[in-house]
Amino acid sequence: MDDPSRKKPQGPKDMLGRCELAPRRRARETFFSHLGVLELREERVDVVCALGRVISQPIVSSEDLPVFSRSTMDGYAVRAQDTFGATEALPAYLNMAGEVPMGVPASGVVRVQDAMKIATGGMLPEGADAVVMFEQTAPVDDRMIEVTRSVAPGENVIQAGDDVQEGEVVLQAGHRLRPQDIGVLCGLGVTRVPVYRRPRVAVIPTGSEIVPPHQVAGPGQVRDINSYHLSALIEQAGGVPDRYAIVPDDLAALTESVLRALAECEVVVLSGGSSAGTRDLTAEVVSRLGGPGIVVHGVAVKPGKPTICAVVRKTPVFGLPGHPAAIVIGFDLFVRPVLRLLSGLREVPWSSLRRPVIRARMSRSVSSVAGREDYIRVAIEIEEEQIRARPILGKSGLIRTLVDAHGTVIIPEERIGLERGEEVEVALFD
Amino acid sequence: MDDPSRKKPQGPKDMLGRCELAPRRRARETFFSHLGVLELREERVDVVCALGRVISQPIVSSEDLPVFSRSTMDGYAVRAQDTFGATEALPAYLNMAGEVPMGVPASGVVRVQDAMKIATGGMLPEGADAVVMFEQTAPVDDRMIEVTRSVAPGENVIQAGDDVQEGEVVLQAGHRLRPQDIGVLCGLGVTRVPVYRRPRVAVIPTGSEIVPPHQVAGPGQVRDINSYHLSALIEQAGGVPDRYAIVPDDLAALTESVLRALAECEVVVLSGGSSAGTRDLTAEVVSRLGGPGIVVHGVAVKPGKPTICAVVRKTPVFGLPGHPAAIVIGFDLFVRPVLRLLSGLREVPWSSLRRPVIRARMSRSVSSVAGREDYIRVAIEIEEEQIRARPILGKSGLIRTLVDAHGTVIIPEERIGLERGEEVEVALFD
Numbered sequence A, B: 001m002d003d004p005s006r007k008k009p010q011g012p013k014d015m016l017g018r019c020e021l022a023p024r025r026r027a028r029e030t031f032f033s034h035l036g037v038l039e040l041r042e043e044r045v046d047v048v049c050a051l052g053r054v055i056s057q058p059i060v061s062s063e064d065l066p067v068f069s070r071s072t073m074d075g076y077a078v079r080a081q082d083t084f085g086a087t088e089a090l091p092a093y094l095n096m097a098g099e100v101p102m103g104v105p106a107s108g109v110v111r112v113q114d115a116m117k118i119a120t121g122g123m124l125p126e127g128a129d130a131v132v133m134f135e136q137t138a139p140v141d142d143r144m145i146e147v148t149r150s151v152a153p154g155e156n157v158i159q160a161g162d163d164v165q166e167g168e169v170v171l172q173a174g175h176r177l178r179p180q181d182i183g184v185l186c187g188l189g190v191t192r193v194p195v196y197r198r199p200r201v202a203v204i205p206t207g208s209e210i211v212p213p214h215q216v217a218g219p220g221q222v223r224d225i226n227s228y229h230l231s232a233l234i235e236q237a238g239g240v241p242d243r244y245a246i247v248p249d250d251l252a253a254l255t256e257s258v259l260r261a262l263a264e265c266e267v268v269v270l271s272g273g274s275s276a277g278t279r280d281l282t283a284e285v286v287s288r289l290g291g292p293g294i295v296v297h298g299v300a301v302k303p304g305k306p307t308i309c310a311v312v313r314k315t316p317v318f319g320l321p322g323h324p325a326a327i328v329i330g331f332d333l334f335v336r337p338v339l340r341l342l343s344g345l346r347e348v349p350w351s352s353l354r355r356p357v358i359r360a361r362m363s364r365s366v367s368s369v370a371g372r373e374d375y376i377r378v379a380i381e382i383e384e385e386q387i388r389a390r391p392i393l394g395k396s397g398l399i400r401t402l403v404d405a406h407g408t409v410i411i412p413e414e415r416i417g418l419e420r421g422e423e424v425e426v427a428l429f430d
Helices: A024-035 A179-187 A226-236 A251-264 A276-287 A324-343 B024-035 B179-187 B226-236 B251-264 B276-287 B324-343
Strands: A042-046 A075-078 A092-099 A114-118 A130-133 A137-141 A144-147 A169-171 A192-196 A200-205 A240-243 A267-271 A292-297 A308-312 A315-320 A357-362 A373-383 A386-391 A407-411 A423-428 B042-046 B075-078 B092-099 B114-118 B130-133 B137-141 B144-147 B169-171 B192-196 B200-205 B240-243 B267-271 B292-297 B308-312 B315-320 B357-362 B373-383 B386-391 B407-411 B423-428
Touching: A024 A292, A024 A308, A024 A324, A075 A144, A169 A179, A179 B226, A179 B324, A200 A226, A200 A251, A226 A240, A226 A267, A226 A324, A226 B179, A251 A267, A251 A276, A251 A315, A267 A324, A276 A292, A276 A308, A276 A315, A315 A324, A324 A373, A324 B179, A357 A373, A357 A407, A373 A423, A386 A407, B024 B292, B024 B308, B024 B324, B075 B144, B169 B179, B200 B226, B200 B251, B226 B240, B226 B267, B226 B324, B251 B267, B251 B276, B251 B315, B267 B324, B276 B292, B276 B308, B276 B315, B315 B324, B324 B373, B357 B373, B357 B407, B373 B423, B386 B407
Parallel strands: A092 A114, A200 A240, A200 A267, A267 A315, A357 A386, B092 B114, B200 B240, B200 B267, B267 B315, B357 B386
Antiparallel strands: A042 A192, A075 A114, A075 A130, A092 A144, A137 A144, A292 A308, A308 A315, A357 A423, A373 A386, A373 A407, A407 A423, B042 B192, B075 B114, B075 B130, B092 B144, B137 B144, B292 B308, B308 B315, B357 B423, B373 B386, B373 B407, B407 B423
16 A cells, blocks of 8 residues: 555666656656667468558569459450551451450460450450450451551550569568558468567456456455456557456565566556555566566556556566556557557558547536646537537546547646637547 | 340349449439348357447446445545544544455444545445545554545545446447447446347459469469458458359359358358459349349449449349459448448447548649549658648559558549649548
8 A cells, every 4th residue: 555654666767757757758758768679570371361460571572463464444455556547437447356265365366457355354365465445346247346446555454564563562561451452462372471470468457356357246346347448458459468367466476477477478567456555566566577677657647647667678567557547548658659669560651640530629628737638538529510529527447437438638738727619639539 | 245235134223324324422322222221130249359349239237336435545534524624734633443455345444533544446444435645644653643634525435336327328239349348348247248240241253364362373364352352341341251262254153152142141242353244244143133133233433333233132232343443442332331231330420520531732633534433542642741642543453553552532523633732631541
């Protein structure tokens, strides 16, 4: 318990937040400077499981796509020069030289004044260099057609290698695979795809009062909300959550669990226990396991103040506060950016512009305290054809405030509140 | 092949697009009016697999959350009235009456002038009705503390049922589960969650020229891009893609495959074969299987013109064009909205506002044809600190134009192009 007489664990000299709370920006700078460069791991996955994964090596095409010239229209394969000058009034007359079957080359060749029937996607026959659309032809008899417009060489044709050329880089390392990227990989025959491994994140629920969700909570007990909430956030952020057994407020048990997590996972998140006892225990355990240890201990945000950030032998370890609304803030400020680094995703300059945000007007005033950032949970409502953000008030220990909210509005450090009617940017929950 | 002499299959009298292309809006109205109301199926899933799923029944709490009153601070549980009038100069003196352990009720009771140590999350002991923060107390000796501020009844306490009350609807049917919703379900002990089943979508690749991605494409052959691209789009849209074997251009084989798909899946998508032969075959097969059959046959959009929409005995069946860029358009216009209907998602009025769009200026002019909507693929670039949309030109048969693009800009039907520097809205690819 947060008894003032109790000894505090020691961190590095520049450990933030123990005496005064660190502003968000400085807390993040401190944490990431201690974190250093994270090692990314790779694996190969089947292309049908690769959607959303980040590729770890540039994909270089080992062949041309397509490997032969194809028609992009239904019509006739011709030598373009045989159509030069053709008009409706003065058509060119060409001999029917058969038909290109789909999936195999034509058996014949297109010679001077020849036309060979071809479907979209058909392989251009030898001798032909263009395709005339059906609509610009008319049958004369069984053996002859007339062409009423001239075509240029290459017209209505995709040339071999037009889509992708042999040796070309099709996708850069660090790119997150979208449906069309899955398509191009299949087109090139890349059925095993090199991707970054999804970071494995240990979630350790702590607190003697916590019981699993399927259990009835007796007097004094509550069901585990936080480790499930956190696991879902991790899953959404591209990590693989690994939920550990609930650990009571016990130094030896917590140490054992954290040691196992450090051995098995790339990120460790302790989901408090809301009590200061649990928090101090977390701090004590983490600070004993290796340097640099705890580098941020408390951030000037509300909710989320008692967030602990540590680096233990290069592994990021977080002690998130026990209040549901505080977890979200701690997660967004520290854990999500770490998962993003570990994802291997190459940022594009406009990445930040695609956040799901919505502009709205505050439907009532809310007050805040200068010197800390306040994160207000809001529900979006349409009122008199205006988009309104209605603050969801209530203690941050209530999960319901998050469930009823659609997103978050930040009251900056230097402000002491937001006015009714003021325009704000709501960061929507995913 | 699209030989003008060939007989066309017949659809209902209001079938659109066979003679003239249907404008997008009318095509959608026609299709959805024929589709009617789709039947939604339910299932129960474990709460740890429920992220992103849509709940099919309102979740009603069978108990209070929390089930007892809890402290939200580390401090002392007291009777509020014993602190009334307390100040730094004139503190209230209270007797230490033990400590509330975590996870079980206190053994003792808080009587007049008593204070019992309690941690955040601790169960409020009998007799107490408020909590004084540690920071507002000081020890006098082992048996007594002084309180330097008064607290109101209920202060620093979450009352039983404050989060959720027994009988309350916590989540409405039609709600897509977010991480915090997973949290509240766990808190309430709802570990099996009623959700709508994800719609199973048959993807039938057609065309005699198509070979599987792991195979080498011989002369005249191409690897299957479209059914993998489509499956990824379906997966992303919340459906379960079921990729069928490649069907050559053969009436009997295609009929058999479509019949099986109709029996096994809730949506059927035929991924063309780019040739008109395949398209006509698709139309022929689909129009024979049951009413109302084909209701849209061609839409005035580019790319995406030869899109076929049908309803076969209440099941939506689509024939999407073979060009990669055209698939995306047909999918977005028809398949995605059907998957959304089948997801059971209850729309909120501002759903449409959260699309991932970005405003940009065209980096060059592009021309279009009046009377049809043109979908231009664009790459986003930052140039002179401005966000630019650079058109990716190239035939819609190239998958590469999609891979190099970040999103799409629409040139409306009534326009004949977009000017360089014009501000446009880019719908970003997911």
